Amino acid sequence: MSGCPFGHGGEVSGGAAGGAPNESRQTSGFSRRGLLSIAGIGGAGAVAGLAAGFLGHDAVAATPAGATAPSTDAAVVPFFGDYQAGITTPAQDRLHMAAFDVTTEDRKDLVKLLRDWTAAAEAMTAGKPTGETGAVDGPYNAPPEDTGEALDLAAAHLTLTFGFGAGLFEKDGKARFGLEGRRPEALIDLPHFPGDDLQPGRTGGDIVIQACADDPQVAVHAIRNLARIGFGKVRVRWSQLGFGRTSSTSRAQATPRNLFGFKDGTNNLKVEDNSLLNDHVWVAPGDRAGEQWMAGGSYLVARRIQMHIETWDRTSLREQEGLIGRTKGTGAPLSGGDEFTAPDFKLAGRDGTPLVPLDSHMRLAHPDQNDGVRMLRRGYNFTDGSDGLGHLDAGLFFIAFVKDPRTHYVPMQLALAKGDTLSVDYLKHTGSGLFAVPPGIKQGGFIGEGLFS
């Protein structure tokens, strides 16, 4: 890799939309697909002069100049901003999340990696490759600086969201990277919750990266290239694909369904809830010395929740709805109304018992039962092969962003793990992570810069 992996970006003019576009994918003006179309044109023109069997490497010379890259693209979510993207961004349909162990102990190496990741993330979220690909540029005798599988694809609303685990701050009781006293108090070690069956290979990690996109290949490409750039400094600890979002984060989105077949996240915090986001999601500038770098950040809770879907599928509709507290069809509370009607937890049926059962998931997870705390959920459905026992290994990869997990996650999860029949009988938590998500990155800055300055 050369020092500045994006030095060639300016030499390529975008906008050529030739070739056979894939009907299900969006075009963008200055996109990887644009690059490739140019390569196609250049490659064909270069055939006559072929000498050593490689095409396309001179294609830039054959590119008509003059077109300039448009500054915005409908499928591009800006990487820079006050907050990191991928939190209140309207939830994309596909996820690839990976947690890394940092293997270097050198602070300079770590900062360089965060700078390199910042540059690569900016490029990829804009639909550009992470460097010279070999399609239109780049040295022939070195590895390409982008792995190429997203060359023909648009930006696809890719967002990349970075978080730091406790292990970045200390290992075996000793501070790392000169970060003595910098671990935020809210970045706790999560307690063991009743029923937890956490697998070490799906739990923890020093750094997490959440890649969300409309196209899974774009999300996988992003994680794979960040892992590639981190070679020798980080190792993949776990990685998780999600195929269907289970929350909306904007009122413009319809509520999706989880693998229990129910609408999920109806009461989720949404990007339109500005003051609620400040109350529940964004970390406020605090007084505590050494924590100012987290202002505008958040905490990411990740839980891999395996669902016993075969047992669920043999449960009556009556029982399913009672366990959830909502109807399966419309998602309305069992106390009546439609999906967005506030539940009436006191309303009782003819037999005198509440219509929303006392042990229902919706009741136990509701803000009214949890000191009014709210979360911004951003989870995904997953299916990872089979469980080796004749069933699909399927469930919900829970992701939530909260201001402080001590108030906004742990109490509720304790209540659910103890009292929620759904959690006790139908769910198993097999992976877990808690990460401090720094604020947004400014142009010229890098991920988590405040922690290192």
Add this chain to the structure above:
Amino acid sequence: MSGCPFGHGGEVSGGAAGGAPNESRQTSGFSRRGLLSIAGIGGAGAVAGLAAGFLGHDAVAATPAGATAPSTDAAVVPFFGDYQAGITTPAQDRLHMAAFDVTTEDRKDLVKLLRDWTAAAEAMTAGKPTGETGAVDGPYNAPPEDTGEALDLAAAHLTLTFGFGAGLFEKDGKARFGLEGRRPEALIDLPHFPGDDLQPGRTGGDIVIQACADDPQVAVHAIRNLARIGFGKVRVRWSQLGFGRTSSTSRAQATPRNLFGFKDGTNNLKVEDNSLLNDHVWVAPGDRAGEQWMAGGSYLVARRIQMHIETWDRTSLREQEGLIGRTKGTGAPLSGGDEFTAPDFKLAGRDGTPLVPLDSHMRLAHPDQNDGVRMLRRGYNFTDGSDGLGHLDAGLFFIAFVKDPRTHYVPMQLALAKGDTLSVDYLKHTGSGLFAVPPGIKQGGFIGEGLFS
């Protein structure tokens, strides 16, 4: 489950497109989403009369009658036909494939399952639920007959393709289900190929089902419901998600890229290649007694091919292109031209060696080097978490349909496993399956009917 799971289909009129549509999903006239929209309307109207806390179950009564289901839908691939769908169907972007072990030994049970699966597959490929969902119909005290997570989604070009493994015909040397002498000769036990590292939990299976769709949730929903319907008769042996197709099966599709970043399947057989399909994909009516039921069928080869992507990513572009035999940018053969130019295996460069290296994958896999045999490939990129060694577990889930694996797969794979530097150094086969794919299903018939009559 009631005897006829689709008895209520005719009572629901389609076409209502209310609600908040998900912008990325297509609507269909008589779809699951249509059903749900009706449920929404009915549910809201029924609130006033709410007594026992369940909504929507009476919604059919509130549904305006008169609309009739359209017979075609742009996102519906017909389930019935001369050949099974999902072979020459233009390759959809997402895959969920599962192999099942049959646990019953009762022929009647097996035939009933194949009939039930036929009915469910017909419904789901048309964008309908597999039975009463509880959204608008169905008994309240029984499990829903559809799990519900695709209720709001369109048909999404779902295809379901069924195949039979050797284990359906015999187990421990003894025939099963009265199928003595019915195992096709071409349904061989695949030989051990050099370098194979097959995991039992990813290999074999008595029945395979390939679900392909534009939307992964639709594909997963289909496999999950077929598994649900098979409860007590079959167990999931393995299941595999694929997020990006690696082949085109129609000239209208652009060639996609695999996780090596190269275009894959340029020379794939396509639906437009009618006579070639007869020569290489479809089983012809044969003379051998007991095998006539396979006429119009095919053989499905599935291979889970793990890629050593980290090693690959540190390989120079020159070496990568030499290993593949094509340029990375345009996918043109190293002998020149563009992507679809026929390679010239004799053309040598200035140093006298062939421009398409002797050990390149494209040369060794090319029909010219394999007695002219062709395959219809239909594989997918996959990423399954991490390998536990600090890397992503990623690769290509190879799927091919051939007329006879003895002539159309085994010789080529032997050549690749021995002589292809790409296969030897960068690939590891970790799962494998070979399945006899019966011909298409006629209305009123069932999957593999010819085998049981």
